[in-house]
Amino acid sequence: MHITVVGTGYVGLVTGVGLATIGxxxxxxxxxxxxxxxxxxxxxxxxxxxxxxxxxEKMAQELLTFTTNAQEAYARGKVVFIAVGTPSNPDxxxxxxxxxxxxxxIGMYARQDMIVVTKSTVPVGTNDYIKETIERHLCxxxxxxxxxxxxxxxxxxxxxxxxxxxxIVIGTADEPTAGVLEELFKPLEIPIFKxxxxxxxxxxxxxxxxxxxxxxxxxxxxxxxxxxxANIEDVAAGMGLDKxxxxxxxxxxxxxxxxxxxxxxxxxxxxxxxxxHDFQLLKAVIEVNNKQQTSLVQKAKQLMDLxxxxxxxxxxxxxxxxxxxxxxxxxxxxxxxxxEGADVVAYDPQAKENAKLLLPHIQYVGSIDEAISEADAVxxxxxxxxxxxxxxxxxxxxxxxxxxxxxxxxxxxxxxxxYALDYYSIGRVPVLRRQISV
Ligand SMILES: NC(=O)c1ccc[n+]([C@@H]2O[C@H](COP(=O)([O-])OP(=O)(O)OC[C@H]3O[C@@H](n4cnc5c(N)ncnc54)[C@H](O)[C@@H]3O)[C@@H](O)[C@H]2O)c1
Ligand SMILES: O=c1ccn([C@@H]2O[C@H](COP(=O)(O)OP(=O)(O)O[C@H]3O[C@H](CO)[C@@H](O)[C@H](O)[C@H]3O)[C@@H](O)[C@H]2O)c(=O)[nH]1
Numbered sequence: 001m002h003i004t005v006v007g008t009g010y011v012g013l014v015t016g017v018g019l020a021t022i023g024x025x026x027x028x029x030x031x032x033x034x035x036x037x038x039x040x041x042x043x044x045x046x047x048x049x050x051x052x053x054x055x056x057e058k059m060a061q062e063l064l065t066f067t068t069n070a071q072e073a074y075a076r077g078k079v080v081f082i083a084v085g086t087p088s089n090p091d092x093x094x095x096x097x098x099x100x101x102x103x104x105x106i107g108m109y110a111r112q113d114m115i116v117v118t119k120s121t122v123p124v125g126t127n128d129y130i131k132e133t134i135e136r137h138l139c140x141x142x143x144x145x146x147x148x149x150x151x152x153x154x155x156x157x158x159x160x161x162x163x164x165x166x167x168i169v170i171g172t173a174d175e176p177t178a179g180v181l182e183e184l185f186k187p188l189e190i191p192i193f194k195x196x197x198x199x200x201x202x203x204x205x206x207x208x209x210x211x212x213x214x215x216x217x218x219x220x221x222x223x224x225x226x227x228x229x230a231n232i233e234d235v236a237a238g239m240g241l242d243k244x245x246x247x248x249x250x251x252x253x254x255x256x257x258x259x260x261x262x263x264x265x266x267x268x269x270x271x272x273x274x275x276x277h278d279f280q281l282l283k284a285v286i287e288v289n290n291k292q293q294t295s296l297v298q299k300a301k302q303l304m305d306l307x308x309x310x311x312x313x314x315x316x317x318x319x320x321x322x323x324x325x326x327x328x329x330x331x332x333x334x335x336x337x338x339x340e341g342a343d344v345v346a347y348d349p350q351a352k353e354n355a356k357l358l359l360p361h362i363q364y365v366g367s368i369d370e371a372i373s374e375a376d377a378v379x380x381x382x383x384x385x386x387x388x389x390x391x392x393x394x395x396x397x398x399x400x401x402x403x404x405x406x407x408x409x410x411x412x413x414x415x416x417x418x419y420a421l422d423y424y425s426i427g428r429v430p431v432l433r434r435q436i437s438v
Contacts, residue, residue, distance in 0.1 A: 001184055004029060004077025006102050008039060008066065010046060010158060010259070010324070011119055011151050012083030017051060018162035019081075020058035022187040028066045029073035039066040047323035047350045050159040074109035079184065081149070082130070083119045092266030094123050103130055107137020110144070115177050117147045121208075121264055123271050124201045127171075147172035147181055148197045150204035155258065156321030168192045171200020205271065208264040209282055214249040215256045216288040222252035222427025223295070232427025233409060252427045254333070254381065254407035255292035257318035259326040262289075293329045296379060296407045297336040299424055303403075304377065307341035310400070312375040314368060315382025315408075316359075317351035325354040329407070330381045334359050337379075347371040349384055373398045383408040392419045402433075 001024050005016040008030040016028040030036050038045050042059060044052040058064040067073055074080065084098040099120060106116065116134065118127055131146045138144075148171035153161035168190050170181050178194055185192060195203070222232040232252045240247025256262070265286050272279040300306060318328035325331070328351075337344050344362040348355060352364050365371050368390050372378055378395065380387060388410045396402045396419055406425040416423045416431045423431040 004073045004080045007084035014158040017055045020064040027073045036066050036068045070105045071109045079115045081117045086120050088263045093270040094267045103133035104137045107134045113143045115145045117149045119151045127197045145177045148200035171197040205268045212261045213285045216285040218250045218252045219292045225427040254329045255289040257327040257329045262327040293332040309376035311342040312371040312378045313346040314387050316348035316355045320384045323350040374400045377403040380406040
């Protein structure tokens with residue numbers, strides 16, 4: 001089947017490569033000329049494990065092409081997947097500017113009956129708006145059929161999630177359209193859940209809001225554990241054994257970040273507000289998360305004067321295995337440290353270049369060794385494997401004072417106790433070698 005994917009970001013690129021891998025002929029369209037030039041030369045502009053190899057293979061088999069030519073791309077695709085960004089407006093609602101532009105272009109260039117599938121995360125009711133807007137711009141006598149197909153991939157495991165997802169949601173009012181999409185996804189052998197368009201749109205927001213709620217819940221429990229000297233890792237493990245609760249997304253830390261949870265929880269509060277529903281629970285989830293992102297520096301401030309101190313930050317990306325810095329907790333932590341007058345030295349295996357654009361006032365180095373050398377304290381911000389596997393004796397060896405504030409509970413307390421370290425983590429008792437006097 002000929003498919004056009006609009007937008008070659010984290011979602012569009014993974015989708016395009018994935019659909020080509022299951023045998024479809026895919027044209028990926030983007031307005032970003034530089035990005036498309038890089039893609040055409042076989043270079044993946046984002047860090048997403050496993051994507052580059054697969055992309056080059058499908059390009060070589062002529063199943064996957066990249067273009068900035070909208071006319072050509074829309075003329076080719078019988079099925080068009082929209083995967084452009086839907087960022088936040090200042091009031092938290094979803095910004096549909098890119099979606100609207102795409103609709104106008106589809107209307108202008110559609111030359112055959114077309115199925116338009118919305119993968120971008122859009123507020124409930126937006127697919128009606130997309131159809132109307134496309135039809136308003138139509139220049140040919142063609143029929144547009146709509147479907148919502150929300151995306152659930154996680155950054156850093158996008159390729160895995162494309163092939164091993166838990167479900168594919170197809171929302172459409174049109175049975176033949178559902179049939180075409182079922183056939184299109186069939187080789188993946190992933191359970192397909194069919195519903196109406198509005199429910200599909202809501203499934204996406206409700207899923208992200210629920211996962212965010214789990215995280216804020218466990219973070220609140222971790223804050224209470226700290227005060228009562230219980231261990232959050234054991235508490236989460238014990239809770240997770242109950243199949244009704246499940247063990248995933250119960251990892252306490254410095255709060256959630258990324259391009260989705262913060263934006264989508266804000267948008268859902270707005271969506272609810274538009275129909276005069278005060279989504280109190282979700283507002284609290286957001287508030288807890290904002291506070292949690294500041295908790296590690298608050299803890300440090302109670303223990304030491306950060307002014308003039310050399311502070312190492314290990315990890316900057318919002319999670320491991322990605323270079324994405326959107327809404328990363330590191331942004332909040334770095335800002336707080338700078339406000340306290342600290343000299344911040346940071347290391348991240350992949351996110352350095354993106355971080356430099358958002359955090360121009362900190363120093364960047366190329367290794368953990370360099371970051372922690374002569375440091376007065378270390379903040380562990382992203383749990384990359386490289387950071388989790390780094391030998392603890394090196395902190396003792398290289399730091400001016402071996403003080404670690406671990407925002408991701410990277411190490412077992414028993415292990416830390418074997419080293420001359422002062423170690424503060426989330427929801428667990430501190431490991432203290434001695435009283436800090438700084
Ligand atoms: N990032 C994720 O993990 C993830 C997961 C699930 C759902 N989503 C949702 O998917 C959507 C895309 O997210 P993303 O992170 O891939 O975004 P992104 O910002 O990484 O990529 C969007 C791409 O769309 C392109 N674009 C904008 N206007 C265009 C136009 N008129 N024609 C062609 N291309 C255009 C941009 O140049 C950019 O390359 C969002 O709605 C997001 O909420 C994201
Ligand atoms: O137990 C946990 C799990 C995650 N996080 C944090 O939550 C954020 C989001 O993590 P994750 O969900 O793994 O990454 P995303 O790539 O943002 O994926 C989420 O957002 C996507 C965009 O909508 C959805 O498609 C995915 O299903 C959804 O998991 C990160 O900052 C994590 O550090 C925690 O603090 N504790």
